[in-house]
Amino acid sequence: MDLSTLDPIALIVSLIIAATPLVLAATGELVTEKSGVLNLGVEGMMVFGAITGFAAAVESGSPWLGFLASATGGAVLALIFGVMTQYLLSNQVATGLALTMFGLGLAALIGQPYAGVKPPPFPRLDLPLLGDIPVLGRLLFSFDAMVYLSILLVAAVWWFLARTRGGMVLRAVGENHDAAHSLGMKVVPIRLAAIAFGGACAGLGGAYLSLVRVPQWTEGMTAGAGWIALAIVVFASWKPWRVLLGAYLFGGVTILQLNTQALSLNPALPAGAGLIVVGLVWLGLALRAGRPAGLALAALGLGAAALAFGLAAPRFQIGSAWLSMAPYLVTILVLVVMSRDRARAALNAPASLGRVFHAAG
Amino acid sequence: MKLASTVLAAAAALALGASGALAQAKDHVKVGFVYVGPVGDFGWSYQHDVGRKAVEAEFGDKVETTFVESVPEGPDAERVIQQMARSGTDLIFTTSFGYMDQTIKVAKMFPDVKFEHATGYKRADNVSTYSSRFYEGRHVIGLVAGKMTKTNTIGYIASFPIPEVVRGINAAYLAAKSVNPDVQFKIVWVSTWFDPAKEADAAKALIEQGADIIMQHTDSPAAMTIAQENGILAFGQASDMKQFGPDAQLTSIMDHWDPYYISRVQAVLDGTWEETDTWGGFDTGMVQLAEFSDKVPEDVKQMAMEARDAIAAGTLHPFTGPINKQDGSPWLAEGEVADDGTLLGMNFYVEGIEGDLPK
Structure with a gap:
């Protein structure tokens, strides 16, 4: 075991790149769900965005045009779902599932000529002075523009939902569409806009996969990322910042488990280190808010024990199946513990989620 | 007239059907x-x-x-x-x-x-x-990798710990080790056959840990793309992946x-x-190698071709003793050749591979 080859900054950089498609797709789905619409077609919209973005970037030579096309493609696909569910009043769950299959198939068809094609590179923003700061420069200023945009997107969605009149209207529609309708809010157009926004974000997430994270087009390349984005929205109890946290956790543990293997490290070491960091942050927050810090101390203790075990038995390994499970387990566990106050968490689920709205007179 | 022809046709069909049933031909x-x-x-x-x-x-x-x-x-x-x-x-x-x-x-x-x-x-x-017998191909790419690695570190992206995959790792490692005693394998299990993003992340993690040649036992060309991007070398898997890594691919084990x-x-x-x-295997043409890249030096290519021909001719077996298991216990004695039964159920690493084989 040689820890000197483990570069924590490189680790964090790859974590953020791995998480960005999830951040984009999950944030979009959050807005859709907040308006009371459950669109299970995220996977289909992502993979469709991946190919429309890829094709546009290859044909035009500009990755920016690619991202634009992916957002448009995702939104157009989402609007098919929108018309079906909002005007033709089809079942949202079934339509969403159908959208996934449709997106996967259509993307495979469009993608035929693009296998093995190299997309134009999407440069990192090498900010002249900031990027040269030792540690922090690489950690904060070495990404491509989409990473910053994804974080800005989360902030913007939070601000919109929590602080603006438009956001309140959107939430009202999602909570009780009949009441919103009787107050004169245009339920269907508002929902269509939210659906299109969700599709555009999913498309961007897909394009980030095909243009940056893997840089290639392969059929079905999202391989379930859309489903993970859906799950993150629920476990984050529809809160934008928790979506960001969930996505980074998932991406982080995925990257960490792969590196743990490449290093033949005892997985207890990174787990312990992670627990201690979480425990310290938690402790700080609890102390500041004057709340009991029992759980935070428990996390610290558990982390210390894991670290001690990791150091004592450096050659200990666990099955790869467990390691592959880890991202799912950790993300679910952390987000569930955060929303353990069941009454408050339930309040956050849009009350009209998935219900058909039909203006009767 | 019409009736007669219909009857005739029916009889012919019956006859055909009857003869078909006899020989069970279709x-x-x-x-x-x-x-x-x-x-x-x-x-x-x-x-x-x-x-x-x-x-x-x-x-x-x-x-x-x-x-x-x-x-x-x-x-x-x-x-x-x-x-x-x-x-x-x-x-x-x-x-x-x-x-x-x-x-x-x-x-x-x-x-x-x-x-x-x-x-x-x-x-x-x-x-x-x-x-x-993909392991025959793995033997050849192991030789090439052992000769060509500069960091003495080969990254290996593995799917599931089933005998076929374990056999591939062992075959490649033994071959690489035979031409380069300092060679080291870093193995990452991704628990999937197909997930381009995860395969790409695994390739990045391996490169981060010093691998300058990537082998894969997963199905997408994602790792090849990452190798190309990072200017390192890789071997294709199942299909010719040259279009995904024109400079990176050394050769590819192709299924035919x-x-x-x-x-x-x-x-x-x-x-x-x-x-x-x-x-x-090579003998029946079910396993083939893609064209070698120009980056493979002539003598290495020569050696690889000779190994391939010897395997095809049956004069060389990738698992020929002495070979110990990872824990040091003897598996094959000097000159002994592994039988197909053991190969088909292979659930252990050979000596020299680091890390535990996941169960």
Whole structure:
């Protein structure tokens, strides 16, 4: 075991790149769900965005045009779902599932000529002075523009939902569409806009996969990322910042488990280190808010024990199946513990989620 | 007149049917394929689909082929295979290890349908197994990797700890070690056959840990793309992946299923199909190597070609003793050659590989 080859900054950089498609797709789905619409077609919209973005970037030579096309493609696909569910009043769950299959198939068809094609590179923003700061420069200023945009997107969605009149209207529609309708809010157009926004974000997430994270087009390349984005929205109890946290956790543990293997490290070491960091942050927050810090101390203790075990038995390994499970387990566990106050968490689920709205007179 | 011709035609059909029943020969077969990934994965499933197309080209109107792609391994596969058998398919190829128990189960329910399961070891009266000796290809790329690595670190992206994958790791490692005693393998298990993003992340992690050559036992060309981006070298898997890594790919182990699929369909047409186990390698052409890149020095290429020819001729076996298991206990004595039974059930690393084999 040689820890000197483990570069924590490189680790964090790859974590953020791995998480960005999830951040984009999950944030979009959050807005859709907040308006009371459950669109299970995220996977289909992502993979469709991946190919429309890829094709546009290859044909035009500009990755920016690619991202634009992916957002448009995702939104157009989402609007098919929108018309079906909002005007033709089809079942949202079934339509969403159908959208996934449709997106996967259509993307495979469009993608035929693009296998093995190299997309134009999407440069990192090498900010002249900031990027040269030792540690922090690489950690904060070495990404491509989409990473910053994804974080800005989360902030913007939070601000919109929590602080603006438009956001309140959107939430009202999602909570009780009949009441919103009787107050004169245009339920269907508002929902269509939210659906299109969700599709555009999913498309961007897909394009980030095909243009940056893997840089290639392969059929079905999202391989379930859309489903993970859906799950993150629920476990984050529809809160934008928790979506960001969930996505980074998932991406982080995925990257960490792969590196743990490449290093033949005892997985207890990174787990312990992670627990201690979480425990310290938690402790700080609890102390500041004057709340009991029992759980935070428990996390610290558990982390210390894991670290001690990791150091004592450096050659200990666990099955790869467990390691592959880890991202799912950790993300679910952390987000569930955060929303353990069941009454408050339930309040956050849009009350009209998935219900058909039909203006009767 | 019309009636007479109808009667004649009916009689002819009856006669044909009767003779068909005797020899059990058919004049038309419906062939089904079940794939674990999308046909456009440009790896494993893609290559099986190339075989399916070869069957269509060979037999024309006499065959009808269907396929279902991206079928998850496990219980869901049973539903797909059963559906296929029920819809009048005569011969079904299930092309992933994880369809083994499902294939056997469905085969029991449909004794008249012939099944062919790739890479497995369970057979029945109407279930054959077939696979390729991919490890022969792994031996050759191991030699090339051992000679060409500058950091003495080879990164290996593995899917699941099943014998086929473990065998590949061992074969490549032994070959690399035989030409470069300092070589080290870093192995990452991704628990999936197809997930380009995860495969790409695994490749990045391995490069971060000093690997300058990547081998993979997963199905997408994602790792090849990452190798190309990072200016390192890699070997393709299942299919020629040169288009994804024009500078990175040294060569590729290619699966070549066409002749096997054609011969099996022919056997059903002839009524001579029997349960059998086929394990072909370089000798039968089921395993082939893609063209070597210019980056492989002439002497290394020479050595690789000689090894390939010797394996094909049967004078060289990639698992020839003395070989110890990872824990140091002896496996093969000096000059002893591994038997197919042990190879098919291989569940241990050989001596020198670091890390534990996941269970």
